[in-house]
Amino acid sequence: QASTRGVALVKQMMDASQLGFRDLTPVDLGPILETSVALLRDAIPSDVELRVTANAKLPKVRADAAQVHQSIMNLGMNAAQAIGTGPGRVDVRLTHLPSDGQVVLDNQPHSGPFVVLSVRDSGPGMDQATLARVFDPFFTTHDLGWRRGQGLSLSFVHQVAKNHGAEIRVSSELGRGSTFEIYFPALLAESEAPSGSGVHEASGKRAERILVVDDEISVGKITAAMLERQGYTVDVESIPETALELVMARTHKYALLFTDLTMPGLTGLELAGKVHQELPELPILLASGRAGHLTVLLLEAAGIVQVLDKPFSYEELAVSVRHCLESHPFPSTN
Numbered sequence: 001q002a003s004t005r006g007v008a009l010v011k012q013m014m015d016a017s018q019l020g021f022r023d024l025t026p027v028d029l030g031p032i033l034e035t036s037v038a039l040l041r042d043a044i045p046s047d048v049e050l051r052v053t054a055n056a057k058l059p060k061v062r063a064d065a066a067q068v069h070q071s072i073m074n075l076g077m078n079a080a081q082a083i084g085t086g087p088g089r090v091d092v093r094l095t096h097l098p099s100d101g102q103v104v105l106d107n108q109p110h111s112g113p114f115v116v117l118s119v120r121d122s123g124p125g126m127d128q129a130t131l132a133r134v135f136d137p138f139f140t141t142h143d144l145g146w147r148r149g150q151g152l153s154l155s156f157v158h159q160v161a162k163n164h165g166a167e168i169r170v171s172s173e174l175g176r177g178s179t180f181e182i183y184f185p186a187l188l189a190e191s192e193a194p195s196g197s198g199v200h201e202a203s204g205k206r207a208e209r210i211l212v213v214d215d216e217i218s219v220g221k222i223t224a225a226m227l228e229r230q231g232y233t234v235d236v237e238s239i240p241e242t243a244l245e246l247v248m249a250r251t252h253k254y255a256l257l258f259t260d261l262t263m264p265g266l267t268g269l270e271l272a273g274k275v276h277q278e279l280p281e282l283p284i285l286l287a288s289g290r291a292g293h294l295t296v297l298l299l300e301a302a303g304i305v306q307v308l309d310k311p312f313s314y315e316e317l318a319v320s321v322r323h324c325l326e327s328h329p330f331p332s333t334n
Contacts, residue, residue, distance in 0.1 A: 230318055
């Protein structure tokens with residue numbers, strides 16, 4: 001899995017570096033935060049308490065919703081992993097600094113209005129040497145006792161903030177945790193244009209049932225949480241052989257099989273091929289960070305409708321799933 005993660009990290013950095021060329025539209029960060037936090041609750045350890053505070057009626061900001069969503073996920077996961085083993089707490093806040101408010105960023109005073117996203121952890125904190133390098137690509141704090149290094153995730157967040165015209169501030173002290181803050185320039189009421197958040201959720205329960213297969217349990221849970229917020233019923237399996245037995249048992253009639261490519265034992269391609277041989281009408285969505293070597297003939301022979309590049313956003317997942325379901329209608333029952 002190391003090479004897959006490497007490709008995913010590089011893709012994140014490339015996506016962030018290209019963000020300045022994408023359209024930024026007026027969005028409300030509240031719904032994006034709500035969706036991100038729901039996914040974080042399923043992704044972080046159960047002994048890490050997640051507290052969320054969001055001001056009502058926040059002004060909109062000009063942003064790319066998918067990139068902001070990924071930044072919140074990165075900051076939240078970083079905060080939880082900074083705590084290490086044992087209980088801890090992560091505080092996520094979304095507040096408004098009005099026009100008459102001021103804040104010092106990079107030793108310079110800045111006037112509002114801002115919408116401020118902050119993520120604070122109760123971890124061991126960082127010394128000044130670590131703090132100075134925290135946004136460096138591939139910099140890791142693993143040797144400093146944190147449970148896991150973050151690779152490009154904080155570098156990604158820094159680049160996203162830069163391309164949004166936002167300011168990012170980090171404060172930390174040994175023994176007192178760390179706080180990351182992003183100051184998004186708020187839009188004045190007269191400059192706002194009607195726009196959705198770009199992150200859509202289902203208004204009700206869908207009929208389709210989806211089987212998600214990923215040997216990394218945390219990734220499977222996050223994917224399932226995304227799909228459940230879109231209204232689907234989701235089963236998650238981390239062992240591809242068990243997933244194959246589940247499909248063949250026909251206990252549930254699945255509308256879609258969503259599988260990772262690189263797994264021990266059966267690969268996603270092999271799993272898809274075996275399922276397609278027995279259930280050719282079942283559409284299959286394949287997730288991979290490195291599927292370039294797979295030919296169209298191989299994919300078609302395995303019944304794979306689409307390949308979804310990892311890492312993927314909430315919106316990318318939603319679009320891909322609907323494409324598979326709509327192009328291969330498959331009546332499903334719970």
